[in-house]
Every structure is written in structure tokens, then in C-alpha cells.
Amino acid sequence: MKNLFLYLMIYAGSALMAYNIYGYICFSRDVRKHGNWDSERKLFYVPIWLLVMFFVGYLVVDIFGKPDLVMAGILFGGSIFVFVMLLLIRRTFDRIRENEELEVRLAAAEEASKAKTFFLSNMSHDIRTPLNAIIGYTTLANRDGVSYEEKSGYIGKIDIAGRQLLEIVNDVLDMSRIESGKLSLEPACVDLEDCIREASDLVRVQLEAKNIELSVSNSVTHKWVLCDKVMLDRALMNLLCNAGKFTEEKGSVSLKLTELEGSGETGRYEIRVKDTGIGMSPEFADRLFIPFERERTSTVSRIQGTGLGLAITKSIIDMMGGRIEVQTEKGKGTEFTITMDLPLADPPEVKRADEGEDISFAGMRALLVEDNMVNMEIAQMLLQEAGFVIETAENGKLALEMTAASEPGYYDVILMDVQMPVMDGYMATQAIRSLPDPALAGIPIIAMTANAFQEDIKKAEELGMNGHIAKPLDVPGMMATLRNVLKNTSR
Numbered sequence: 490m491k492n493l494f495l496y497l498m499i500y501a502g503s504a505l506m507a508y509n510i511y512g513y514i515c516f517s518r519d520v521r522k523h524g525n526w527d528s529e530r531k532l533f534y535v536p537i538w539l540l541v542m543f544f545v546g547y548l549v550v551d552i553f554g555k556p557d558l559v560m561a562g563i564l565f566g567g568s569i570f571v572f573v574m575l576l577l578i579r580r581t582f583d584r585i586r587e588n589e590e591l592e593v594r595l596a597a598a599e600e601a602s603k604a605k606t607f608f609l610s611n612m613s614h615d616i617r618t619p620l621n622a623i624i625g626y627t628t629l630a631n632r633d634g635v636s637y638e639e640k641s642g643y644i645g646k647i648d649i650a651g652r653q654l655l656e657i658v659n660d661v662l663d664m665s666r667i668e669s670g671k672l673s674l675e676p677a678c679v680d681l682e683d684c685i686r687e688a689s690d691l692v693r694v695q696l697e698a699k700n701i702e703l704s705v706s707n708s709v710t711h712k713w714v715l716c717d718k719v720m721l722d723r724a725l726m727n728l729l730c731n732a733g734k735f736t737e738e739k740g741s742v743s744l745k746l747t748e749l750e751g752s753g754e755t756g757r758y759e760i761r762v763k764d765t766g767i768g769m770s771p772e773f774a775d776r777l778f779i780p781f782e783r784e785r786t787s788t789v790s791r792i793q794g795t796g797l798g799l800a801i802t803k804s805i806i807d808m809m810g811g812r813i814e815v816q817t818e819k820g821k822g823t824e825f826t827i828t829m830d831l832p833l834a835d836p837p838e839v840k841r842a843d844e845g846e847d848i849s850f851a852g853m854r855a856l857l858v859e860d861n862m863v864n865m866e867i868a869q870m871l872l873q874e875a876g877f878v879i880e881t882a883e884n885g886k887l888a889l890e891m892t893a894a895s896e897p898g899y900y901d902v903i904l905m906d907v908q909m910p911v912m913d914g915y916m917a918t919q920a921i922r923s924l925p926d927p928a929l930a931g932i933p934i935i936a937m938t939a940n941a942f943q944e945d946i947k948k949a950e951e952l953g954m955n956g957h958i959a960k961p962l963d964v965p966g967m968m969a970t971l972r973n974v975l976k977n978t979s980r
Contacts, residue, residue, distance in 0.1 A: 502568040503544065509571045510540045516579055543567065616657060622650035655961060660797040663723075666942070667804045674717040674808055675943060678834045681758065682712045685746045688725040692733060700738045707746035711756045714831040716809060719943065724805045727798040728762040728825050735823070736766035755830050763824040769817040777815060778803040848972050851876035853901040858888040858917070859937070860909040864960070868904065868937065871964060875971075884909045885917025892921050897928030902975060905954070907938040907945075914938065915952050922953040933978045935970060937962075 513536055629635070630643040666672040689705045696703045725744075732742045742764045750757040769777070778799050806813045811829030855877045859865040869879045882888040885905070889912065892900065903921070907914040914936060924930040933956075936949040941959035949957050956974045958967045 498562070498565040502565040505568040505572055506540065506544045509568065509575060510537065510544060512572075512575055512579075513537060513540060516575065516582070520582065540571065543571070616654065619650040619654040619657070623647050623654070626650070651961075660801060662942075663801050664797050667801065672804075672808070673943075674720060676715045676717055676832075678837050679714055679716050679718045679721070680712050681709060681714055681746060682707050684718060684721055684725065685744060685760075688722060688729060689744050691726065692729045695730070696733050696742060699733065699736070701733060701736050702741040704741065704743045705745075706743075709746060709748040709756075709758070711748060711833050713834045713836050714756060714758075715834050716829075716831050720805045720809070724802045724827070725760070725762075727802045731798060732762055732764035732766065732823070736764045740765040740822075749828075754833055756833050757828065757830050760827040760829075761824060763822065765822040768819040768821050768823055769815075770819050774815055774817050778813075848976050849876065850971065850975075852878065853975070854878045854880065854899060856880050856882060856888060856891060856900050856903045858882045858885060858903065858909070858914065859906045860884055861906075864906075868962065871962065871967070872904075875968060885912030885914055885920075887911075889917050889920045892929060892932065893924055895929070897926060900932055902971065903932055903934045904937045904958070905934050907936055907940050907949075915948070918953050931978075933974050935974055937967075 517537075626643040626647045630640045630647075635643075663672065685705060685707055689703060693703055729742065729744065736742060742762070745761045745763075747759045747761075748756055749759050803813055806827055806829070809829055809831075811827055814826045814828075815823060816826070817823040850872075853876065855872055857865060857868055857872065857879050859868065859881065860883050865881055869881065872879055880891070880900075882891055888903065888905065892903065905914040905918060912920075918934050921932065921934065922930050934954045935956040935958055936945075936954045937958040937960065938945070938949075939960040941957075946957045955978060956970045958970050
């Protein structure tokens with residue numbers, strides 16, 4: 490009985506030592522993965538050999554020895570000691586790793602807090618600057634004895650400041666959507682030459698006001714490609730507007746489109762935007778595409794901007810699978826180069842232009858659905874000035890009731906806000922489209938809303954709306970949308 494007990498101790502110790510060897514090998518692998526242990530690599534093998542020698546000693550005693558109580562106790566106790574020590578070492582290592590992970594999380598949280606503070610500081614400055622102009626010039630315009638010419642000048646400056654504020658808001662919203670992964674591309678058949686021409690036309694007036702020469706050239710064989718025109722336009726406008734901002738009077742800006750390769754199903758295109766402006770230091774050029782980065786110089790500090798435009802541009806080009814590079818020298822100008830591979834497309838069928846006269850809004854009746862009284866008043870005055878007869882509704886439910894109670898043809902168009910109490914614009918549109926009278930159900934409905942992202946436009950179309958007008962209202966754009974919708978749905 491005594492011998493059986495002794496052998497059980499030795500066998501149990503042997504099994505525990507074998508487990509210790511396996512446990513140490515696994516532990517050493519974990520340690521080597523956590524950090525750089527190249528110089529200590531050989532040391533990790535020493536305990537393995539010692540444990541193997543212990544294990545061999547157990548086997549020799551198991552097979553050839555005649556153990557007594559002291560030997561069996563020492564061998565069994567040694568196995569337990571090694572097991573406990575390995576357990577403590579692993580627990581210590583796990584605790585150190587947990588602490589390091591907590592330190593990393595703490596550092597990330599501190600960086601996030603700094604980024605938030607930095608963001609709010611930048612936004613506070615950049616939003617307050619145009620707001621100060623709006624409030625200040627409004628105060629000046631409301632003074633007694635201000636002449637018509639002075640008041641017109643103040644209103645013009647308020648308009649400029651308002652557009653600057655809108656640009657800041659759009660940049661922040663776009664950057665937020667990019668970082669959250671909500672911004673997606675919607676490729677369509679696009680004429681690259683038209684994109685270049687439209688972008689240059691939009692900035693030409695701004696550049697001419699500063700007496701900056703704008704030159705545009707293109708050299709392409711395959712001008713029709715598949716890409717997201719809205720996103721490409723945004724990237725081009727950011728680069729051209731920046732070139733205009735940082736170029737002094739009597740300078741020059743050039744926009745050049747070149748097809749580098751074009752064979753098979755894909756074409757490689759290069760777009761260059763070059764200016765003779767103030768340029769950038771090499772140190773800042775390395776941080777150019779980081780959000781909110783702006784070079785701090787006396788010249789740059791006078792120029793409005795969030796520091797988001799180039800970050801947005803790079804994100805757009807990255808999404809398109811292209812790359813953007815910059816060459817710059819302080820005092821000698823900057824050149825941005827975009828290179829993209831785009832799928833080639835066949836030209837779309839040419840539609841016949843409408844030969845009739847441009848549509849007139851005079852006498853047309855519009856139902857304006859808007860819950861905000863200020864927005865309603867502005868839209869009503871603009872539409873009445875264009876010739877519309879306006880009726881209003883404060884929510885979608887009231888708009889539905891007014892439409893259902895009207896005679897077919899009474900309303901020519903419904904301008905529908907989206908976010909409203911009682912019944913929102915989407916639900917109201919669906920309800921109107923479900924009316925039993927086909928003439929009433931088919932009334933043109935245009936979304937007029939601050940929900941202005943691409944997915945909002947797509948949702949409005951899917952729910953039965955015929956067009957989309959974004960707030961703040963761009964009057965020429967609003968009239969163009971009304972004109973297109975009413976032409977296509979004219980009775």
C-alpha cells in the first residue's frame with residue numbers, strides 16, 4: 490500500500506511536470522508576441538531544457554528507481570512548486586499587459602479629448618468670424634440715416650459672410666460623414682471635359698475679382714467615364730478655391746486635364762491645379778491633408794477656412810482609387826496633381842432639347858408645406874416674386890387634407906419640408922401618392938429641406954418626390970429645379 494502511494498505521487502508529479510513544460514512553451518510564445526524580445530530569445534529556451542531534465546529525472550525514477558517517501562515527496566513537491574511559479578508569472582504578465590492596454594486606452598481618450606477641444610476651438614473661431622460679419626453689418630444696415638447704396642453694400646457683405654458660414658458647415662458635415670464611413674460614391678456616366686469646364690466657370694468670377702488669370706486646358710481621347718460627378722466636382726472646387734484664396738492679385742491659376750493612358754476598359758487621367766500663390770513650407774506640406782491643419786502665417790491667418798477642404802479632397806480621391814500629390818515652394822506657388830484610373834463609358838444618347846419657350850411660373854399655384862415661420866416667409870416671398878400664387882400648410886397632415894379636398898389641377902406643385910410635427914414630409918408624400926384620384930396623386934412634389942446629403946436626395950426620389958431643393962435656398966438652383974420638374978410633369 491505504501492509503495493502504491495509513493496508511485497502515485499511520482500506518476501502525478503510526472504504528469505504535472507509534463508503539463509508545466511507545455512504551459513511554459515505556450516507562455517513563452519505569448520511573451521515573445523508582446524514586445525521585442527530578439528536579444529533575449531535564447532534565454533526563453535533555458536527553462537524549457539531545465540524542465541525537460543526534471544521530467545527525464547521523473548521518468549528514470551518511475552522506470553528504474555525504488556522511491557522512498559522523501560524522494561517521492563521532493564519530486565511531487567517540485568512539480569507543484571514549478572506549477573505555482575508558472576501560474577504566478579503568467580498572472581503577473583497578464584496584469585502588466587492589462588495595465589499597458591489601459592494606458593493605451595487612456596492615451597487614446599486623452600488624444601480624443603484634445604482633438605475635441607481643438608475641433609471646438611477651430612469651429613468657434615471659424616464660425617464666429619462670419620457670424621461677427623453678419624451681425625455687425627446687419628447692425629450697420631439698421632442704423633438711421635443709412636443711404637440705399639450703403640445698405641446695399643452691407644447686404645452684399647452679409648451675403649458673402651453667410652456663404653462662408655455655409656461652406657464651413659458643409660465641410661464639417663462632409664468630414665464627419667467621411668470619418669464615419671457614411672460617404673459613398675455613386676458612379677455615373679460623366680463627361681470629364683464638362684466637369685473641368687463647369688468647375689472653372691464656377692470660380693472664374695471669384696478669380697477675376699482678384700485680377701487672377703485662369704487658364705484651362707484638356708487633352709483627352711476618351712472623355713466619357715464612370716465616376717461620381719458630385720464628388721469629383723467637390724474635389725476640383727476645393728483645389729481651385731484654395732488656389733484663388735492663396736494667390737495674390739495679378740497672379741495666375743491653371744487647370745489641366747490629361748489622359749495618360751486609355752485602352753481597353755480603363756483610362757488613366759491626370760488633373761493638375763497650379764497657382765502662383767504664396768506656397769507652403771516643407772514642414773506644413775507634410776501635414777497638408779490632416780483635418781483642421783492650417784499654416785500659421787500672417788498672410789494665411791487673414792484667409793477664411795476650416796482646414797478641412799484638402800482633407801475632404803484627399804478622402805474623395807482615395808475613395809475613387811486615385812492619389813493626390815503636392816509640389817510647393819514658399820513664395821513660388823503650389824501644384825496639386827490628381828491621378829486616377831477610371832472605367833471608360835459609352836456616350837449617352839443625345840436627347841432633343843425642348844424647342845418651346847422657357848416655362849413661366851406666372852399664375853401657377855404652389856402649396857408650400859413648412860413648419861418654420863421664418864423659412865416659410867422667405868420661401869413664400871421668393872416664390873411670389875417668381876410669379877407663383879402661394880398657399881401654405883404648417884405640417885404634412887394639413888397638406889394632405891388640403892390636397893385631398895382640392896380639385897384636380899388646382900395645385901401645380903407642392904413644396905414639401907421633410908422634418909415636421911404631426912406628419913413629416915415623407916409620410917405626407919406617400920399618403921398623397923396613395924390618393925384614389927390619379928390626378929391628385931400625381932401632383933409634382935418637391936422636397937425643400939435641410940436634409941441635403943446624397944442619401945436624402947435618393948430617399949426623396951424613392952418615396953415619390955419629383956425633385957429636391959436644399960436649404961439654405963439657392964435661388965437660381967431652386968428655380969432651375971422647379972422649371973425642370975414642371976416641364977416634365979406639365980399637363
